[in-house]
Amino acid sequence: MWKIYIKSAFRNIIKQKFYTFINITGLSIGIACFILIGLYITDELSYDKYHEKAGRIYRVVNVYDFNGVGENSASAPFPVAFTMKEEYPGMIENVVRVFNFQAPRSLVVYKEHKFNERNFFFADSTFFEVFDHEFVEGDPETALNEINSVVITEKAARKYFGEEEPLGKILRFESALNLKVTGVIKDVPVQSHFNFDFIASMASVRNMYGGSLPRTWVWNPCWTYLVLKKKADPEKLEAAFPDFVNKFFYDAEKENISLYLQPLTDIHLKSKLDYEIEPNNSISNIYILAAIGIFMLLIAGINFMNLATATSSGRSREIGIKKVVGAYRGQIIRQFFGESILLTFFAMVLALLIVELILPAFNTFTGKEISLSVLLQPAYIAALILLVLISGIFSGFYPAVYLSSFRPVSVLKGKISKGAKSGLGRKVLVVLQFAISIALIIATFVAFDQIRYMRSADLGFNKEHVIIVPINRTAVAGQYPAFKREIENNANIISATTVDDIFGSAHNTHEFRPEGFPEDKWNFYPALVVAYDFVKTFGIKIIAGRDYNEANKTDPVKGILINEAMVRHMGWENPEASLGKKFKSLQGDERVIGVTNNFNATSLHEAAGPFVLNMKETPGAIMFFTKYLCVRYIPGNEKEVISFLASRWNEYEKERPFEYSFLGDELSKLYKDEENLGRLSVIFTFLIIFIAALGLFGLASFMAEQRTKEIGIRKVLGAGVGSIIRIISAEFIKLVIVATIIAWPISYLLMDTWLQDFAYRTSINYLFFIYAALIALAIAMMITSARAYFASQTNPVDTLKYE
C-alpha cells in the first residue's frame, strides 16, 4: 500500500511542479534555519557539561550588600574553599580555587617568544580532579603538586615550543617565576565558561606570598568551585552558609555578606555577576532564538498547508474515487501524511545541504565552532528524523483532515472542485504568518533601536577618542609620572590617566567608612582607583568642589571624589554640603574634595549608582592598581598617537609587547550578545518574511488560476488591468491588515518585556509599528499585484475557450 502512496505522491509532486517548488523551497529554508538555530542552542546549552561531575560542581558566589550598593561577586576570598571543605566534610567531596592576581594579562616568555596572555590562571592541585581535561602528556594527579609547575594546552605548547618537546621546559611568568611545564592537555573545549591556556600550581602563589596564601576574608579574588558528594543536597549546604559567614567573616561585614551556590552548568547562560572570568551569554537570548526557529518552521509548514488545501480541488476527484472503490478515511489521511512526510524529507535533504553550505559563515558570524559532524551523532539523527516526521505531520495535518473529509458523492458531483476558493482556514493561516512576520519586524526594529540607544546613550562621560593601553606590572606603570609627562608633550595628546579597570565596563569595590558610619565597620562601595587627570581624560564634570590637583601633594592620600548618586546615597543635603565630609579609606582619613556628575561605570544593563574615585599613595598600591593607561587624543590623529605611544613604550618596557584598544570598542563588547542577537534576528526575520512571501505568491497564483474564467469574462466586459489587480490583491491586503492588528499589541508586550532587561532603555517608537505594517503591506501588494498582472495579461479568448 505504501508503494502506491509514494508513487502517487511522487506523481502529484511532479504534476504540481510550481507549488511543490514553493513548498520545498520554503520548507527547506525553514528547516535549515531551524537546524542552525538548534545547533547553536544545543551548543550553548552544552557549556561545561563535558565534565563528568558537572552536575555536582557549584561555584561559590559572594554578595556584598550595603543598602543596595556593593557587589555580586563570582569570586570569593582565599580561605573560603578549604574552610568549607573542613566545615562540611559530609557534603563536599572536593574544592578548587582559580586565581589570576586579578590581572587582565600576564606576560609569558620562552626564549624569544613573548606574549601577553589573557588565559593564564593559578589553581589548586585538585583542579584536574574537579574538572575533566584530557592529558596528552604528564600526569593529572601530580601535575600541579609542585611549586612553579604549569600545565598548558596543546595550542600554548605549539605557540611557545613549536615542534619541541614541551614537558620540562621553563616558561617565565611576569619576569618573576620560572614555571616548569608538567603537563600538556587538549585545548579547552569552546563550550567552557572559561577558557585557559595555562594552569599553574597554587603552590607557586603560596611560595610567592612567602609560604602561605592570603588569609583575609575581605579580598575575594578566587573563583571557588565545590564538588558536592553524590547524595549531598545543595540547598541544605546553602542553608548552612549564613552560619558559615557568621563564624568566619569579619564581624563588621557579616551582616552585609551572603554566600550562594551557583551550578556550574548555569554559569554560561544564567550568570551576570561581577568579576566573571569571561562574559556569559543570556538564557533569554536562547529563548528568543528558539522562538524564531519555531516560527520559521511554523511559517514554512503553513505554506504547505495552504497550498495543499488550496490545490485540493485538483485532487478531490482522486479522493472521491478512492473512497468509492473502498478507501477508508484513515487510509486517505495516511496517504496525505505520507505525501507531506515525503516532501518534508526532500526539504530536509535540501536543508542539510544549505546548512553545510552556510555553516562556516554561521560559525564566523556567531563565533562558534560547530561542526556538521555533530549531526551524525545518533541523537541528532533521531532528532532529524523526528523533525521530518513532526513537520511532515504538522504540515500535512490540515490538508489530510480537510481533504479526507470530502464525501464521495459531493466530489463526484463536482461540488468541491471550486470549493477551495473561500477557505476560511487558509485565511486564518495567512493572517498568522503575516502576524508573526510583522511582529518580528517590529521586534527587530526595537532591538536595533535599543542597541543604537546603548551605543549612543549619554554615559556621563565621553568614551570617544580614548586609547586604552594595558600597563599592569610593566615598567610604564613603574615610571608612570615620567611617562605621562613625556606623552602629554605630544601635541596630539590631550591628557592621560590610569585606572584599575576599563572605565564604563567594569570596576571593583573598595572599603570605605564615610562620615556618620560606625567606626568598626567598613562599607564596600563601587570604586575605581584612578590617577591625576581622570576627570579630564574621560570628560566627566565636576559639579561641586574640585578635581585632584597634581600641585596639591596631599590630594592622593587625603582627597576623594564621589558622584552625585553617592551624595544622595549618603543622605547628604547636596553636592556642596558633602564637600569636606570624612570618607575614610584603607589609606587613612580622606575627605570629599569634589563631586562629579553621575556616570555608567558598567553596562547599561545596570543603573548608574553611587561611585567613588580614589587615588592610591603607596608605591605598592599604585603598582597593583595601575592596570590601564587611558589617553585622550585629538580626533583624527589616531595613527600618529598609536605609533607615538608604541615608540615611547618600547623605550620604557623592554620585555612586553605594546597593546592597545579604543575605549569605544571595549564598551561595545558589553553589548555583544545583543548585537549578535540583533544581527541573527535580522537575517532570520528576513528569511521568515521571504518564506511567508513565497507562500503568498503561491496562494495568489492559485487564486489567479482559479479565477481565470472570471478574469476573462471581466476583461470581455471591459475591465482594465488595474481593476483586475485590485480584485486579486484586495483579499490579501485585508488579511495583512488583520494580521497587523493582531501583531501590534503582541509585539508591544513582548518588546516591552525584553526591554525590562535593561536599566536604560529606549522608549518603543510607535513609528516602528507603522513601518512594519507598511513593509508587510508592500510585500503583499507587490506579490499579489505582480501575479494578478500576469493573470490580467492573458487573452480572454483563450481562457474562455479553455473553460
Added chain:
Amino acid sequence: MLRTEELSKVFRTDEVETTALNKVSFEVQKGEFVAIMGPSGCGKSTLLNILGLLDNPTSGNYYFLNNEVSGHSEKQRAKLRKQNIGFVFQNFNLIDELNVFENVELPLIYLGFNASDRKERVQEVLEQVKIAHRAKHFPLQLSGGQQQRVAVARALVAKPHLILADEPTGNLDSSHGEEIMGLLDNLNQNGTTIVMVTHSVRDAEYAQRIVRLFDGEVINENIKEAVAV
C-alpha cells in the same frame, strides 16, 4: 440482491427543500440487469448513489444482501462497498496520476490483497476488457472508450456481486458505447447483477427490466416492452 422500501431523499438548503426521491420501493434480484431511466433531475443518480452505498437516504429502508443498511456509517458503508459493489461512471473517474494497471489495482489494495495476487487479478480483468496492452499507459493517453474499459475493469476486479453504472456510454460515441454495453452484457450473462442509469434507449435494451423515475417517484416498472413506449 437489493430492495428498497419507501426510500426518500430530501436535500435541504437554507431556503429550499428539494425532494430527490419520494418513497421509492423496488427490488433487484440476483443476476438481473436493470436499467433506470427518466428525465434529467428525476433522481436517477441519487437513487444510484444510495444503492451504491455512497449516500444514505433521508427515510425509508434499504436492504442490501438482506441487511438493512440505510443507517450505516460511512465506514460501514465503505466496507460493504469495497467488498460487493463495482462502479462505472459516465465520466470514467479514473485517477490521472495512476496508470491503467494501478487504477484497476486500487480496489484490491483497499481490500488488502497481496502484490502477486493483485498482479494476477488485474492482468486477468485487463485481458477480459481487452486493454492489457495499455497497462502502463495513463488515462489521458487513452481514448474515451478505452478509459471506460479501464473503468469497467476496475469495477470488475474485486469480483463484486453488483455493478452500478451511471450513464456508462454518456461520454462515448456509438461504436465505443456498444463496446462497453457488450462488456456489461457479457458480465451479466456470467452472473453479475447490474443496475444502470441511462438516457439511452438503445443501452436500455440490454437490460431485462426498466425502472422509470419521474420527479423522484417510480412511475413504471416493466420488462422490455416499456422501452418501446
